Amino acid sequence: xxxxxxxxxxxxxxxxxxxxxxxxxxxxxxxxxxxxxxxxxxxxxxxxxxxxxxxxxxxxxxxxxxxxxxxxxxxxxxxxxxxxxxxxxxxxxxxxxxxxxxxxxxxxxxxxxxxxxxxxxxxxxxxxxxxxxxxxxxxxxxxxxxxxxx
Amino acid sequence: xxxxxxxxxxxxxxxxxxxxxxxxxxxxxxxxxxxxxxxxxxxxxxxxxxxxxxxxxxxxxxxxxxxxxxxxxxxxxxxxxxxxxxxxxxxxxxxxxxxxxxxxxxxxxxxxxxxxxxxxxxxxxxxxxxxxxxxxxxxxxxxxxxxxxxxxxxxxxxxxxxxxxxxxxxxxxxxxxxxxxxxxxxxxxxxxxxxxxxxxxxxxxxxxxxxxxxxxxxxxxxxxxxxxxxxxxxxxxxxxxxxxxxxxxxxxxxxxxxxxxxxxxxxxxxxxxxxxxxxxxxxxxxxxxxxxxxxxxxxxxxxxxxxxxxxxxxxxxxxxxxxxxxxxxxxxxxxxxxxxxxxxxxxxxxxxxxxxxxxxxxxxxxxxxxxxxxxxxxxxxxxxxxxxxxxxxxxxxxxxxxxxxxxxxxxxxxxxxxxxxxxxxxxxxxxxxxxxxxxxxxxxxxxxxx
Numbered sequence: 001x002x003x004x005x006x007x008x009x010x011x012x013x014x015x016x017x018x019x020x021x022x023x024x025x026x027x028x029x030x031x032x033x034x035x036x037x038x039x040x041x042x043x044x045x046x047x048x049x050x051x052x053x054x055x056x057x058x059x060x061x062x063x064x065x066x067x068x069x070x071x072x073x074x075x076x077x078x079x080x081x082x083x084x085x086x087x088x089x090x091x092x093x094x095x096x097x098x099x100x101x102x103x104x105x106x107x108x109x110x111x112x113x114x115x116x117x118x119x120x121x122x123x124x125x126x127x128x129x130x131x132x133x134x135x136x137x138x139x140x141x142x143x144x145x146x147x148x149x150x
Numbered sequence: 151x152x153x154x155x156x157x158x159x160x161x162x163x164x165x166x167x168x169x170x171x172x173x174x175x176x177x178x179x180x181x182x183x184x185x186x187x188x189x190x191x192x193x194x195x196x197x198x199x200x201x202x203x204x205x206x207x208x209x210x211x212x213x214x215x216x217x218x219x220x221x222x223x224x225x226x227x228x229x230x231x232x233x234x235x236x237x238x239x240x241x242x243x244x245x246x247x248x249x250x251x252x253x254x255x256x257x258x259x260x261x262x263x264x265x266x267x268x269x270x271x272x273x274x275x276x277x278x279x280x281x282x283x284x285x286x287x288x289x290x291x292x293x294x295x296x297x298x299x300x301x302x303x304x305x306x307x308x309x310x311x312x313x314x315x316x317x318x319x320x321x322x323x324x325x326x327x328x329x330x331x332x333x334x335x336x337x338x339x340x341x342x343x344x345x346x347x348x349x350x351x352x353x354x355x356x357x358x359x360x361x362x363x364x365x366x367x368x369x370x371x372x373x374x375x376x377x378x379x380x381x382x383x384x385x386x387x388x389x390x391x392x393x394x395x396x397x398x399x400x401x402x403x404x405x406x407x408x409x410x411x412x413x414x415x416x417x418x419x420x421x422x423x424x425x426x427x428x429x430x431x432x433x434x435x436x437x438x439x440x441x442x443x444x445x446x447x448x449x450x451x452x453x454x455x456x457x458x459x460x461x462x463x464x465x466x467x468x469x470x471x472x473x474x475x476x477x478x479x480x481x482x483x484x485x486x487x488x489x490x491x492x493x494x495x496x497x498x499x500x501x502x503x504x505x506x507x508x509x510x511x512x513x514x515x516x517x518x519x520x521x522x523x524x525x526x527x528x529x530x531x532x533x534x535x536x537x538x539x540x541x542x543x544x545x546x547x548x549x550x551x552x553x554x555x556x557x558x559x560x561x562x563x564x565x566x567x568x569x570x571x572x573x574x575x576x577x578x579x580x581x582x583x584x585x586x587x588x589x590x591x592x593x594x595x596x597x598x599x600x
Binding site (some may be wrong): 046075097099100101112113116117122123125126 | 175178211213561562563564598599600
């Protein structure tokens with residue numbers, strides 16, 4: 001069942017500190033059939049408080065690269081893969097992981113952590129591109145997790 | 151040793167090759183378990199045994215487009231038994247399954263699912279057979295009914311881990327330990343699932359099992375020389391129905407299976423020199439039961455009740471084969487079901503009654519606990535699969551058991567489980583048998599999902 005886009009928008013946007021500034025980014029991500037790295041980074045880093053309220057997509061992408069969370073060769077417009085997005089969410093929101101993530105905080109265990117917590121659907125494997133609405137749904141569930149007991 | 155090493159390498163290659171070549175999702179579970187057992191009888195109070203096992207279970211998932219996938223898992227287990235002297239190595243592939251699922255492949259058909267490879271092959275009740283075998287399964291789902299057909303072969307399971315030991319020849323093969331693979335049996339199944347009606351679903355099923363082991367392993371029909379440790383080909387068939395559903399909050403499932411087949415039997419024969427000869431006799435047996443589950447909202451858990459009846463044969467001379475009458479009435483399951491932590495006989499010549507309760511997050515978030523109270527009876531004075539019964543005894547009461555199990559997820563990839571069971575044998579047991587007063591077992595395990 002596909003959740004209506006408007007509902008996802010309302011749920012995710014309501015969690016952001018800067019609701020107005022985020023509207024355009026949410027709209028843009030929702031419109032992407034394959035979520036782009038820049039848009040995804042903006043949403044996650046904004047939700048995690050790692051970029052300011054007035055930051056742009058370029059700022060988010062630069063922050064991502066500065067932190068070394070992304071291979072240098074990738075552009076902001078490139079589609080983000082599921083395991084990359086999972087690791088971004090884990091790092092961006094500062095989520096604690098299990099034993100394996102604590103020992104090896106990389107793509108593999110970032111993805112497996114969110115699968116184990118029921119946030120990510122593992123049926124397509126970790127190396128698939130994700131749609132914008134799926135990226136927002138994952139982010140919303142991760143924020144719920146962070147707000148709870150983790 | 152050479153054979154063992156080659157087998158392990160073969161298993162690992164099969165499991166790791168798709169992962170290494172195609173780089174898809176893979177993982178492994180590492181489980182460390184420690185068990186302790188304690189038995190008492192009238193003469194001997196406490197004989198304790200401590201055993202350990204380490205199990206590595208690699209697994210992978212290989213998506214093949216949107217309609218197909220390949221999944222695999224296996225295990226490599228090192229057991230250090232209670233004696234502490236001999237380490238036992240167990241290994242095999244548990245799952246290597248290709249699945250093709252098509253939605254509405256043609257007009258009037260809802261779906262088609264093909265499964266091929268090694269996967270869990272089970273009858274609707276799971277009490278007759280439930281084990282990983284090499285099989286093919288075809289499921290055709292129509293709006294009015296779902297048809298499932300399956301065929302399986304057990305002869306590629308390693309001998310040490312094959313659960314198919316239902317005949318004297320199977321037991322002899324296990325004891326000899328001279329072959330790589332276990333019992334060779336061909337299974338065929340057909341199942342019809344009718345659509346749910348008012349929350350109830352009915353399925354009809356048939357299961358056929360043919361013994362393909364070597365004729366030279368069997369005693370020939372017509373032989374007049376009695377051999378206590380010999381037997382014949384054991385072919386069986388099972389026809390049954392399962393009815394399951396819910397009435398308000400009460401969930402239930404009930405099943406009835408008629409077992410038939412033929413078994414080599416030591417029967418009176420006026421033409422034989424000793425008055426007896428080996429002849430084939432028909433099997434006529436029954437397995438029936440029901441399972442009830444009721445949610446307890448206050449405890450965030452479930453209460454359950456289970457009853458299983460498996461017919462027995464008072465004339466049987468042993469727990470495996472041993473027929474000495476014109477018809478063999480003992481039910482013959484193909485694999486063993488797990489009943490109690492301590493006492494878990496085959497569902498043959500057995501009445502099993504269980505009351506249970508399970509709870510989630512009762513004391514601690516992530517903690518799941520369950521308690522079971524079980525009673526075991528035998529419907530006939532014939533033997534059961536477990537040793538220690540009083541010779542010539544007629545008592546039906548085999549004993550009762552209490553089990554408590556708990557599972558706690560420490561982290562998302564690390565959990566710990568504990569199970570404790572105490573079995574108090576009944577009047578059917580010989581008082582001299584080790585454990586005739588009390589048998590206890592406890593297992594503590596920790597599992598890391600890597």
